[in-house]
Amino acid sequence: MFTYHINMKTLFMLLLFCHVASTVKHSLKYFLTATSGVTSLPEFVGLAMVDEVEMGYYDSNSKIAEPKQDWMRDFMKDNPEHKEWNIQRCTNYQHFLRANFDDFKQRLNQTGGAHILQRMSGCEWDDETGEVIGFSQYGYDGEDFIALDLQTLTWTAPRQQAFSTKRRWDAEKAKLELNKYFCIHECPHWLKMYLDYGRSSLKRTDLPSVSLLQKTPSSPVTCHATGFYPDRAMMYWRKDGEKHHEDVDHGEILPNHDGSFQISVDLILSSVAPEDWRRYDCVFHLSGVEDDIVTKLDKAQIRTNWVSPSEFPAGVVTGVVVGLLLLLALCIAGLFIWRRINNGFIPANTELLEAAAAASCRRTALSKAKGQSPDSLFSLMFTYHINMKTLFMLLLFCHVASTVKHSLKYVLTATSGVTNIPEFVGFAMVDEVQVGYYDSNSKIVEPKQDWVRDFMKDNPQHMEWYIHKCAGYQQSFRANLDDFKQCLNQTGGAHILQRMEGCDWDDETGEVTGFSQYGYDGEDFIVLDLQTLTWTAPRQQAFSTKRRWDADKARLEYEKYYFNHICPHWLKTYVDYGRSSLQRTDLPSVSLLQKTPSSPVTCHATGFYPDRAMMYWRKDGEEHHEDVDHGEILPNHDGSFQISVDLILSSVAPEDWRRYDCVFHLSGVEDDIVTKLDKAQIRTNWVSPSEFPAGVVTGVVVGLLLLLALCIAGLFIWRRNNNGFIAANTE
Structure with missing residues (x-):
C-alpha cells in the first residue's frame, strides 16, 4: 500500500518535472578515414567532435593530435597523458584500417584504383535521463559496409560482400566486449569530461532576434530568427494557438559568420483576410530553453522596403529630372557659344565621342577601384576642341549607366x-x-x-x-x-x-x-x-x-x-x-538587430537577388571600417540571398549614434538602401532585469507548489479514510 502512495506522489512530481525540464542530448563522435590509391591526401585522417563541434584532428603525415578548441587545449595541458593516448589510439587504428583495406578489397574483387574506408564510432548521452547510446559502423567507398548492434553484440552486414567479415568479427568475442565497454562506459566518461571543460562554449544558449519581413504586399511574410546557438531549434507558424501547416514554407537552419545560426519560415497570406491576421503568430523554440519566442502577425511590425505607387513622389522626381536636364542644356549651350567665340568650333566625331564615353566610364570605375581621383584621368582625354562637351556628356553617361x-x-x-x-x-x-x-x-x-x-x-x-x-x-x-x-x-x-x-x-x-x-x-x-x-x-x-x-x-x-x-x-x-x-533584381528587407545592449548591432539584409551585392556601415557619410565585422553572402531557401555586417558600439557615445548608417548596394540598382542607426528601429528580445516580473514569477511558482502539496495531502487523507493505511516497513 505504501508503494502505491509513493507511486502517486512520484507521478505528480514527474508531471511537474516533464513540464519544466528540457532534455538535452550530447554526443562524442570519432571519424576515422583511410585511403588507398589517393596520393593527394594523407593515408589516415582522424577527427573528434563533441556536440557536432570539431575539437581534435590527427593525420598520418603530421602524427600529432591537434586540439581545435581553446578549452580542448586547456584539457590537453591538464591531461598530457590523454594526448599521448589519443596519438597511440590513432596509430593503432591506422594499422587496423590498413589491414582491413586488403580484406575489403578482396571481398569486393578489387585489385587497384582509389578507395576510401571510414569508421564512425562514439556515443550519445542524455544529461536528463542518463541514457547512453553507443555506435560503431564502417563505410567503404561511400556506402555502408558493416555496423555493430550493441543490443545483440553482433555485427550487421547490409551488403552481401560483408557477410564473411561479419562471421569472422562475430566470432571475436573479446573484441566485441571491448567495443561494448568503450561505447557504454569509456566514451560517455570522456564525453562528460569534455563537456565539463567546454561548458561555457558547448552548453551556452543564445537567443535570436526575430523579425517579420515582406518584400511586397503580395509576397509571403517571412518570420526570420538570427543569432541563436546551438542549432537545435525549430520555428513554425500558429493559427489560433495550433501549429499551422497550410501555405507554409520552412527554411533550413543556416550558419552565420559569427558561429551562431539563423532560420526562417514563410507564410503565404493571399487567402487570409486582413481581419484574420491577428489569429496568426510565429513561434521560435530553442532546445534547452523553456520559454518560446512568440511574434504576433502584426502589419505594423513587418519590415519592408516596398513603396506603394500612391506614396511615390512621382511629381517631385519628374520635376527634379526635368530641371536637371534644362540646367544641363543651358550649360552645354553656354559652353557652345563661348567656345565658338573664343576658339572656333570643330564638329564632333560621334563615333569618337561614344568610344570616349565608354573608355572614360571604364577608366573612372578603374580609378575609383584603385583609389585614384577620376579627375586626373580626364586630363588624359582628347586634345580635340570637343573636350569640354565630351566631359559634360561623359559625366552624364557615367552617372546614369550601370554596367553589368x-x-x-x-x-x-x-x-x-x-x-x-x-x-x-x-x-x-x-x-x-x-x-x-x-x-x-x-x-x-x-x-x-x-x-x-x-x-x-x-x-x-x-x-x-x-x-x-x-x-x-x-x-x-x-x-x-x-x-x-x-x-x-x-x-x-x-x-x-x-x-x-x-x-x-x-x-x-x-x-x-x-x-x-x-x-x-x-x-x-x-x-x-x-x-x-x-x-x-x-x-x-x-x-x-x-x-x-x-x-x-x-x-x-x-x-x-x-x-x-x-x-x-x-x-x-x-x-x-x-x-x-x-536579369531580375529583388531588393531585400533590411533590419537592425541586437542580442543585448552590449552586443554589436547587426545590419541584416535578406531576400535580394542576384548575389552581386555589398553592405557596409558609414560614419558621417564616409565608409567606416573600424570595429566592423563583415559577413558573407548566404543563400536563402527560396533562391534569394542574405548578408549581414556588425558594428561594435562599445566605444561610441549614445549621442553619436545618429552619425552612423548602414548602406546596402545591389549591382544594377541605382539607389542604395540606407538605414539610419536608430535605437527605436533596433529589434531585440532582450529584457532588462528591472523589467523582468520577478515577483509575479515567484508568486506563480510558490502557488503551484502549494497547490501540489494540497493535492498530495488530500489524496493521502482520502486513501487512508477509504482503504486503511499500512505503515511502511522501515527496513
Missing part, C-alpha cells in the same frame, strides 16, 4: 582511378547559375533551368551539338590525362583533370573577355593567354605540353575565334531566353 557583366562558363572534369563517380562530367553556368549537366554514364545533356528547357525545345539541334561536344571532350580529356601523367612521372592512383573555359560580356561596353585553363589534381597546370595567343605554364612539368600546344597554330586560331565570337553569341542568346530569371 554576364558570363558563360563550362566546367569539365575527367577522372582516372576513381571508380565511384563518372569518368567524365561537364556542366554549364550562366551568370554563376547552373544551366546544364552531362556525364559519361547517362550521355544525356540535362537542362537545369526552365528557360533552358524552353530553349532546347525550340532548338533541338543545339542539344545534339552539346552531346557531340561533350563526347569529343571526353575523348580528348582521356588523352590529356595520359599526357599529364607522363609529364608528372605518374603511373597509377587517383587523378583528376579539369578545364574551365568560357567568356565574360559587358552589356554596356560590349567588351568580351575569353578564358581557358586546365587544372590537374587541384593545382593550375596550363592557361591560355588570348592576348598573345600562347599557353602559360605555371609549373615546370607543363613546359613540354606548352611547347607542343603553342606549335598548334590552327587550334589556337580556333580557340581565339570561339572565345571572341561563338561563346559571346551563345551567351547573349541564353541571357535573352533567361532574362526574366537571370
Whole structure:
C-alpha cells in the first residue's frame, strides 16, 4: 500500500518535472578515414567532435593530435597523458584500417584504383535521463559496409560482400566486449569530461532576434530568427494557438559568420483576410530553453522596403529630372557659344565621342577601384576642341549607366582511378547559375533551368551539338590525362583533370573577355593567354605540353575565334531566353538587430537577388571600417540571398549614434538602401532585469507548489479514510 502512495506522489512530481525540464542530448563522435590509391591526401585522417563541434584532428603525415578548441587545449595541458593516448589510439587504428583495406578489397574483387574506408564510432548521452547510446559502423567507398548492434553484440552486414567479415568479427568475442565497454562506459566518461571543460562554449544558449519581413504586399511574410546557438531549434507558424501547416514554407537552419545560426519560415497570406491576421503568430523554440519566442502577425511590425505607387513622389522626381536636364542644356549651350567665340568650333566625331564615353566610364570605375581621383584621368582625354562637351556628356553617361557583366562558363572534369563517380562530367553556368549537366554514364545533356528547357525545345539541334561536344571532350580529356601523367612521372592512383573555359560580356561596353585553363589534381597546370595567343605554364612539368600546344597554330586560331565570337553569341542568346530569371533584381528587407545592449548591432539584409551585392556601415557619410565585422553572402531557401555586417558600439557615445548608417548596394540598382542607426528601429528580445516580473514569477511558482502539496495531502487523507493505511516497513 505504501508503494502505491509513493507511486502517486512520484507521478505528480514527474508531471511537474516533464513540464519544466528540457532534455538535452550530447554526443562524442570519432571519424576515422583511410585511403588507398589517393596520393593527394594523407593515408589516415582522424577527427573528434563533441556536440557536432570539431575539437581534435590527427593525420598520418603530421602524427600529432591537434586540439581545435581553446578549452580542448586547456584539457590537453591538464591531461598530457590523454594526448599521448589519443596519438597511440590513432596509430593503432591506422594499422587496423590498413589491414582491413586488403580484406575489403578482396571481398569486393578489387585489385587497384582509389578507395576510401571510414569508421564512425562514439556515443550519445542524455544529461536528463542518463541514457547512453553507443555506435560503431564502417563505410567503404561511400556506402555502408558493416555496423555493430550493441543490443545483440553482433555485427550487421547490409551488403552481401560483408557477410564473411561479419562471421569472422562475430566470432571475436573479446573484441566485441571491448567495443561494448568503450561505447557504454569509456566514451560517455570522456564525453562528460569534455563537456565539463567546454561548458561555457558547448552548453551556452543564445537567443535570436526575430523579425517579420515582406518584400511586397503580395509576397509571403517571412518570420526570420538570427543569432541563436546551438542549432537545435525549430520555428513554425500558429493559427489560433495550433501549429499551422497550410501555405507554409520552412527554411533550413543556416550558419552565420559569427558561429551562431539563423532560420526562417514563410507564410503565404493571399487567402487570409486582413481581419484574420491577428489569429496568426510565429513561434521560435530553442532546445534547452523553456520559454518560446512568440511574434504576433502584426502589419505594423513587418519590415519592408516596398513603396506603394500612391506614396511615390512621382511629381517631385519628374520635376527634379526635368530641371536637371534644362540646367544641363543651358550649360552645354553656354559652353557652345563661348567656345565658338573664343576658339572656333570643330564638329564632333560621334563615333569618337561614344568610344570616349565608354573608355572614360571604364577608366573612372578603374580609378575609383584603385583609389585614384577620376579627375586626373580626364586630363588624359582628347586634345580635340570637343573636350569640354565630351566631359559634360561623359559625366552624364557615367552617372546614369550601370554596367553589368554576364558570363558563360563550362566546367569539365575527367577522372582516372576513381571508380565511384563518372569518368567524365561537364556542366554549364550562366551568370554563376547552373544551366546544364552531362556525364559519361547517362550521355544525356540535362537542362537545369526552365528557360533552358524552353530553349532546347525550340532548338533541338543545339542539344545534339552539346552531346557531340561533350563526347569529343571526353575523348580528348582521356588523352590529356595520359599526357599529364607522363609529364608528372605518374603511373597509377587517383587523378583528376579539369578545364574551365568560357567568356565574360559587358552589356554596356560590349567588351568580351575569353578564358581557358586546365587544372590537374587541384593545382593550375596550363592557361591560355588570348592576348598573345600562347599557353602559360605555371609549373615546370607543363613546359613540354606548352611547347607542343603553342606549335598548334590552327587550334589556337580556333580557340581565339570561339572565345571572341561563338561563346559571346551563345551567351547573349541564353541571357535573352533567361532574362526574366537571370536579369531580375529583388531588393531585400533590411533590419537592425541586437542580442543585448552590449552586443554589436547587426545590419541584416535578406531576400535580394542576384548575389552581386555589398553592405557596409558609414560614419558621417564616409565608409567606416573600424570595429566592423563583415559577413558573407548566404543563400536563402527560396533562391534569394542574405548578408549581414556588425558594428561594435562599445566605444561610441549614445549621442553619436545618429552619425552612423548602414548602406546596402545591389549591382544594377541605382539607389542604395540606407538605414539610419536608430535605437527605436533596433529589434531585440532582450529584457532588462528591472523589467523582468520577478515577483509575479515567484508568486506563480510558490502557488503551484502549494497547490501540489494540497493535492498530495488530500489524496493521502482520502486513501487512508477509504482503504486503511499500512505503515511502511522501515527496513
